[in-house]
Amino acid sequence: MTDGRGLRLYAILYLVFLYAPILLLPVFALNDATIVAFPLSGFTTKWFGQLAQLPTLFDALRNSLIIAVSSSILATTLGLFAARASSRYDFAGKGPIMGLIMLPLVLPEIIVAMSLLMVLLGMGLNLAVWSVILGHTLICMPFAIAILSAAFQSLDRSLEEAAYDLGESRWSTFRLITLPLVMPGIVSALLISFTISMDEFIIAFFLAGAEPTLPVYIYSQLRFPKQIPSILALGTILVAVSVVLLTIAEYFRRRGIAKVGGKDTGGFL
Amino acid sequence: MEDQGWWGRFRRSESFAGLALVSPTALYALLLLAAPLATILLYSFLTDGDTQTRIVWDFTLDNYIATLTEPLYRAVMIRSLSVSILVTAVTVILAFPVAYYVSFHVAPQRKSLWLFLITIPFWTSYLIRVFLWKVILGYNGVINSGLTTLGIIDEPLTFILYNVNAIVITLAHAYAPFAILPIFVALEKIDRSLLEAGQDLGESKAMTFLRVTLPLAMPGVVAAVLIVLIPTVGDYVTPQIIGGGKIPMVANLIQSRMLDLDNRPLGSALAVVAMLVVTVVALAFVALNARFLKVKK
Structure with missing residues (x-):
């Protein structure tokens, strides 16, 4: 274990590198200067106050919330079907089918966004909140499935068989036995999908039409140097909300695995 | 009533139950992913029309010829590929020791905490993180103004601009967490007694690492390489914000051809070629490491 200390130092430095940008965010959001540079010139909360006056910010927030709630529910529901099917059954074409469903995990988002955009424009449809929901559901599904599959796989099958033996139907067994056991996984999948959708930019940028989401709104404001401190304040709030949601999601994910007596392998992926 | 045909048998089979269950999700992916991708592939063989017709149904290879021969497109394609290969190398090499540390030196009950800490930054807004790097690395950015304030440098550093x-x-x-997690999973699977066996048989620690640990970790390294290489080729936000649009990568080019110039067939051909190139590179890498990938019990 002699090399453990050097590795530990490296791992900690690596974490510092990972967190550096996020930690600088509140520092400059609370700095009393319009340019983002050292030395810091004083403490202020006025940038947070100015958010209330930013035009159309609340429209963007409303769009983002509608999109994130809808696509997290859709992605988790569709994810439940796929996760249950892939962890419980062997079926013809399982590899290619699951491969297609999980493909957005590695496919560049620009390809997903552009191909969807071409089809929607080709059909002569008007882009709006609904088209972003379609795209976000697609990219949230693989993450929901990864979390839900872990929950289903650690499920003891004999519990379900016992319910069948005691005369429960397939559906009532699912509702009374399976669903409560994987519920923490479902909550975790919902929260992760919500966070992904809230933060996603590319698909929202190309598919939102005239109804921007919060990240698209932020992108449009980055061109104005005067707005930068307010945008940093907004970013601070967004990151804080994400971290809180993720911590809750992690809590549920762990509880779900503990509930069915599985071993925690750690991580969402 | 017992029906006997293959359909009856199929209906009661496990395969049918699985297919029926997966069908809503599969249908969604088919309609909103496979069909649009097929559309792009089709468009890439058609001819560009005017603002009314958009697409003319004349089959042609011109879009591919332009993509492969025009110097601008080739330059952008080569830049995208080299940036993503460089990013992949840097990310995976920097990530390996962290994954190794968490797998071999962190107490089991603290492993999930470490993994959680590593993944958090990944889940926060990508757009804001990219913008922050611009702010950090700029001419009057955090690094330059910080180092000047501390009196370490007089002139702003320009190589990070x-x-x-x-x-x-x-x-x-x-992409750091994307690289750490698959390597970590592969390291976790290594039977620790193999390492003891290596050392009992007289290998040094370094040799045990090179001859036992590293080959067994290769499936994770290959997964990490693929999961970083493929998405980075198509990254749009970073060149747009960091490069100020002056150093476009292939995603920016696809967007400008398809939307700004409204040349959907050419944009589609660029997208298809970019995906083909990265697939070939990825498959070549997998083939090079094939001997590590089949070591399964």
Whole structure:
């Protein structure tokens, strides 16, 4: 274990590198200067106050919330079907089918966004909140499935068989036995999908039409140097909300695995 | 009533139950992913029309010829590929020791905490993280103004300014957790008694690492390479924000051809070629490591 200390130092430095940008965010959001540079010139909360006056910010927030709630529910529901099917059954074409469903995990988002955009424009449809929901559901599904599959796989099958033996139907067994056991996984999948959708930019940028989401709104404001401190304040709030949601999601994910007596392998992926 | 045909048998089979269950999700992916991708592939063989017709149904290879021969497109394609190969190398090499540390030196009950800490930054807004790197690396940015304030440098450092280096740093930061997790999973699977056996048989620690640990960790390294390489080729935000649109990568080119110039067939051909190139590179890498990938019990 002699090399453990050097590795530990490296791992900690690596974490510092990972967190550096996020930690600088509140520092400059609370700095009393319009340019983002050292030395810091004083403490202020006025940038947070100015958010209330930013035009159309609340429209963007409303769009983002509608999109994130809808696509997290859709992605988790569709994810439940796929996760249950892939962890419980062997079926013809399982590899290619699951491969297609999980493909957005590695496919560049620009390809997903552009191909969807071409089809929607080709059909002569008007882009709006609904088209972003379609795209976000697609990219949230693989993450929901990864979390839900872990929950289903650690499920003891004999519990379900016992319910069948005691005369429960397939559906009532699912509702009374399976669903409560994987519920923490479902909550975790919902929260992760919500966070992904809230933060996603590319698909929202190309598919939102005239109804921007919060990240698209932020992108449009980055061109104005005067707005930068307010945008940093907004970013601070967004990151804080994400971290809180993720911590809750992690809590549920762990509880779900503990509930069915599985071993925690750690991580969402 | 017992029906006997293959359909009856199929209906009661496990395969049918699985297919029926997966069908809503599969149908969704088919309609909103497979069909649009097929549309892009089809468009890439058609001819560009005017603002009314958009697409003319004349089959042609012109879009592919333009993509492969025009110097601008080739330059952008080569830049995208080299940036993403560089990012992948940097990310995976920097990530390996962290994954190794968490797997071999962290107490089991603290492993999930470490993994959680590593993944948090990945889940926060990508756009804001990229913008922050621009702010950090800029001419009057955090690094330059910080070092000047501390009196370490007089002139702002220029090698980190809005160039390819800045793009590589930003992307390496963004994809770090993607690289750590698969390597960590592969390391976790290694039977620790194999390492003891190596040392009992007289190998040094370094040799045990090279001859036992590293080959067994290769499936994770290959997964990490693929999961970083493929998305980074198509990154749009980083060149746009960090490069200020002056150093476009292939995603920016696809967007400008398809939307700004409204040349959907050419944009589609660029997208298809970019995906083909990265697939070939990825498959070549997998083939090179094939001997590590089949070591399964």
